[in-house]
Amino acid sequence: MPSVNGTRNGKNEEDFAGKKLRTLPTELLQRGQDVDKVDLQRNRLKHVAGISQLSNLTELNLSRNEITDFPSEIKDLHQLVRLYLSQNNLKTIPEDVFPFLEKLQFLKLSTNRIGKLPEDIIKCQNLSYLNLSNNCLTDLEPLVGLPHIKELYAERNQLAELPYSLFQTKSLTQFKVNGNPLKKPPEEVCAGGLKDIQNYFSMLESNSPSVHSVKTMFLGTSMAGKSTLCRSLKQACPVSVAEDDRTVGIEISEVESDGVRFYFWDFAGQEEYYNTHHVFITAEAFVILTIDLSSYQTENPQSFDEKVGFWIRNIHLKIPGSVVLLVGTHVDQCTDENEVKEKKKEIEENVEKMLQTHKSHLDQQRRNLQNKDNPSLYSDQINQIKRLTEYKLKVLDLVAIDCTKPQDICRLHDHIKHTVLNKDTFPNIEQTLPKCYHEVEADIQELLRNGDISEHGIVTQDDLLRELKNRHDTLNHDKLKLILQYLHRIGVIMWYKEIPALKNSLFVKPSFLITLFKTIVRHDLDKELAAISPAMLKLENALQKYKERWIRDYKDRATLSNMAIRILMRTELLNLGITDQELLKEVVGSKTTEGHVLSLLKHFDVCLTSKPSCPLNPHANEFVPKKTWKPSNSIVYEPDACLFPSNLPDNTQVEKMWGQDSTEDINIHVYFLPEIPHGFFHRFVIRICSWYSAYWMGKDQCLICCGSKRFLLREHCDEDHFIEIRCKDSDIKTSAEIQKAWEAIRLIMDRLDNLTMQWQGLCQIVHSPCRDPGCSDYFEWNDWKEWLDESGTNEFSVGLEEKYVCRNGHQRRTELLFPRAPDVADT
Template sequence: MLTLNGNQNGKKDDDFSGKKLKTLPTELFKRGGDAVKVDLQRNRLKQISGISQLTNLKELNLSRNEITDFPLEIGGLRQLEKLYMNQNSLKTIPENVFPSLGKLQFLKLSTNRLEKLPIDVNKCQGLTYLNLSNNCLKNLDPIVDLSHLKELYVERNQLYELPDKLFQNSSLTQFKANGNPLRKPPVEVCAGGLRDIQSYFSMLEANAPHVYTVKTMFLGNSMAGKSTLCRSLEKGCPVPVEEADRTVGIDISEVDRDGIRFFFWDFAGQEEYYFTHHVFITAQAFVILAINLASYNMDDQSFKKNVDFWIKNLQLKIPDSVVLLVGTHVDQCTETEVNEKKKHIEERVKKMLENHTVTLELRRKNLQDGDNPSLNYDQIDQIERLTEYKLKVLEFILIDCTKQEDIDRLLTRIKNDVLNKDTFPNIEKTLPMSYYDVEKDIYELVRNEDIPKHGIVSQNVLLSELKNRRDTLDDDKLKLILQYLHRIGVIMWYKEIPELEGSVFVKPSFLISLFKTIVRHDLVQELNKISATQLRLENALVKQKKRWICDYKDRASLSNVAIRILVRTELEKNYSQDEELIEEVVGTKKKEGSLLSLLKHFDVCLSTKHNSPLNPKANEFCPKKLWMASNPIVYEPDACLFPNYLSDNEQVKLKWESDDTEDLNIHVFLLPEIPHGFFHRLVIRTCSLYSPYWIGKDQCMLCSGNKRFLLRERHDDDQFIEIRCKDSELETPEDIQKAWRVIREIMKRLITLTEQWQGLYQTVHSPCKAQDCDDYFEWNDWQEWLEDSETNPFNVGLEENHTCCNGHIRRTELLFPRTPDAET
């Protein structure tokens, strides 16, 4: 009797997934009208001749195959309710297929190459789920009449506008459209989700005004001339900036030039500030990269430091950004030097961008040409997605910031670049008048001092003030507008942070000035300035200040008392003795202030205890239960740890002792490279789960009960994050399963963090455990294990042992999480 993956002929579900099939199996046709559910995913099918014989088929999965032409025969499957055609190579869908699929409810066409949809897709009135993400669609007109649609996904297409009629559909409950060059509604509105989009269209007038808005970020090394460029463009004339007046943290300004609204963000160039850039660098931005030609040397090191570092980080974070290279300090070079350095940089940048494209294509081809490319389809898909991003580096411009004509020339160049719709396809935004009105009202409230000078206002107070001026807008619509203003940088409202959801910062510059008090290159000098009077206010001693400085230098930790003093001092400079403000921002000995909440939310620092010893009797972590410290007093934080400032791994090495070949060992490869600051952000997110931990420059050890885990950033031939668990502490199969649970929690945080870098993709391997063997075992479908190990058990049914290409045999459960979690 025929058996299909363990199911006998009498069963109606036929599973042929992952069989390397190039044609439909003859066994399937024998089923004829008995076949109800057929799984053909992860094969090498190019066509499915004969599929219409399965007249009672209700579910068909053809995902992850090599189909380029949509099969006309599918139109004959009149009982079909679910169809998966995702992750193929479809370019078009012919007419006269969908009208006969009257019972179709679920259609997944994501990750293909579709440029348009057939007009008659609207005949499928039973559709409730439609996924069109990762295609090349330019409009959604054919689907606007699908009145029963509940879930619609159109992420990462080429959509400039969304049809308002689509959002009059009262059935729609889920909608996602990120990754499109949208201008109606703007991407900042779509980021709020379905309700925000529906509210936007309900407020949109027939002749709504258009606005040109662009966030302009000035990046580059210290003393590259960013602040001079920024301030000169702001004033429209040369503005010299003394070294003592250079940017600390970030300076923000708003400039209107000929109908274009610029938000200038001037980022400090010292390395100490780099790890906070992720908080403020956003997509759809115009980057001006300043390069000091006077100090630039025509060698690899100078190019890497001044140009390569910045462009690579932009490729990882916002790979569709636009970069204008600006050569500064040309007045300090001869004309020959300027031309030679300009040519050197241009040639290196061109080669760098070409190498990036070639490397991605080679990786894709290697995976595609493998024995079973369907197993690597997720990686192939990720790489193809990355190749669609086109970071644009505009023509190099040379500037002498002391000359008016050069400032005028740069300003003209910037205006021409941002108005080029090929370069900035979504700079033009369509907004309801109420958006402009609310923004004007906020500015007026500040001018009239109806809002405190510092700009922190209660959400309820602000809503009340705005409703007094705009009685046609209710709370929900006002919140939508506030969220839009937050996303474009006019205000800051972090409603996703529980401690801050009730506060609105209508002056972002104030909030950033607070960041500067702690995240700065001269922090030791600022600590030294703390006076005896300031110490007495916090019941602290001079000897404690000396300890704070030592702890910061040696352990990258800063006392909470020191933080309170630094921030209080900064606030008192401009806002005198506003105790209510100081307490809200700085906090007290019993309550954390808003500043620390923000720093922790953005993975800048981590609460820590100066002397927290390993407690082998601590309660083990369990994902389904609230973790409780066995001795809460031990874990009461009294300082913040800034991992980015750590200089060595000595403490971690001491606690970890040494690697063992039998350790659980996972390698998560981040390609094309590990972003700057990524590892330290991962450490902060992971250590928030486990109180006993030790952190170093590129290593971290943490404990769950008596089990030790190591995270390590590796820069060998490839770059990867290594996760290990001590083999000596895994005595039973139950111990191994508990260890896999912890590893899953770490990997969940790693993958969530990876999503913030659009230009990254990842693969996961387990290295062979034999000494001096360089073979490895690749994890397939590991994402499913991360999502839900109960419903998607990982590698269940594998043999007890696994053998590498070199013949080394190891227990499978020490290479892969082999069984679902036990109930806990």
């Protein structure tokens, strides 16, 4: 029978999850040795005095409580096999606990504040699973020697080095350590997983060199002087850049100065190019944000927002742990030195206010959740916000320079070098790499110079491995592949092996690939389309009049003909002197095959295949499985264009197909703290529309059909930023249909959550608004990420009641507010 506060799940199991407990219930302790498993997660426990009375426990779940000191009584639970203590406030683990837990196999300590592991944890000889993610660990040495460890997770700690001996055990099969300031092995090596780490150590010699390298990204608005600054630093003297020669897309260059290796990435400032920046921006970067001081207007919030605020916000969302150096340009066009000083002071003060406001908003949101009646229900959200507050975006003081003066370029060069060599600012700039990593990189550049690899730098995996194997007898193909993957992660080469069509193609000259990107994603695409020559049109059997339609479709519908895409890329390749027809077909594509560039743009959520524009034919021949389908009309319209959602002008088509909102629609609001990133919504709907074939898309709305059900996705960027997900009430009649609607919503929210993970500085909060007209109240979701986990149950812990009542007294059926467990759904 059920316990007073808990649920008897089996003869020897007790469930007290989410009961707001502050102490262990007496009825539980009285059962003593009769209990095998106890679930005490999502309570308010700070201590678990008396737990030792349950001496036969094999599984104990204390996650999502408020425990600050590791419970010493646990050492008396000699039968314990599984222990959950994640999402508490643990800072230390005492010695003399783990030697008594000889049967312990599973230990979850993630999301605490643990700074050091006890030396005697090695006494847990049967431990096979250990999760230490989201703590403050600086050393994993105490884990060396665990004989049966299979899964080890140490993500987002403070680890600088990993012990080589840890990877000599044959039992380890899963290891994750991303989000640490690692220098041995570098994080780019660890991103490849356990096999890459093991091979790294096997290739590491005692005299392997330490290198100082940093990826430096030049960001800022158009014409702010990024290219002038980048090229001047590279040449160590002023270099003028004409307006016609400004950056289109991204330019990459490598500069070595006094032992520091810089990878310069010069990003174009127009919004059109910003939509592809996520392909190349990586964490732990050094950002040089250029600001045109001559056009900057003091006491004008819009001027600050456009030239500084927009970039700081998006850096904070995408790479919140990076370092930003503000560089003021065009000082020679300012009236005097006082004007420069005044603008410098205002910019720095406004940036500081931005950072403080960002932090205070997160702190307030965290306090709001912690002050709720049962904060354990919101532990996921609280810990997400804590994680965001731990990121320290470093924005350095503004350096104002005149790019026409050699002494200013020299001064900035010295300042940058001093900045990156400061270990407090760049703790992991020094990295240790096996010699063969440097040798393979040098060999690739030599193959390019000698013409063994074509000038465009596209080479098959097999050809490159064969060339490298001839130079490195001691490295097998697997080790060479791991080195190539590392070079891809640091941006020296590009290898998108996760894309089936590109898994055998390597781009060892990234600038060439970016050149092809910019033929399609550019601010003046309509001019490029108009400039297509008659000769290039003939190669595609296209008429001159087609150009007008391409330009009109791009401006009005944000679609670009696949034929136009092929012509633009083919023109660019021929301008570069590339006439290899086989390569042209691979890169550009044909009427029947998709080229490399288009595959990449779709893979990175820049565009998607457009639907045919013709209406549905109700008299079309019926499709019969295993029989050839014949069209009822002689002309068959195939998708022949790509849609670029970021260019859509309005929501007319979506609003027409959706109609009016109804208060009876299923309605979910996914809020984003601190805000929705620029371009996020368009990437999100591209992912959804790639999954559902029937869709209509607008500027900030998207309508999809799943069977007979319509779902509206809508972006809101007012005071609170959120994405609204609605299901049309007229499309759902029964509880069974409601459950199917929630299944589709789960898929949508799962895609949304996966995309959110690419922005380290984001967290989400989910609400269902009250359905009564004019009511501003809402119902909060908790544990919603567990519901998204398809490997888990379909149950959702909130929706267990028949009806919910808002604070204003409005009552609604629960299944229209939350996904409900199947066993309590109405039939």
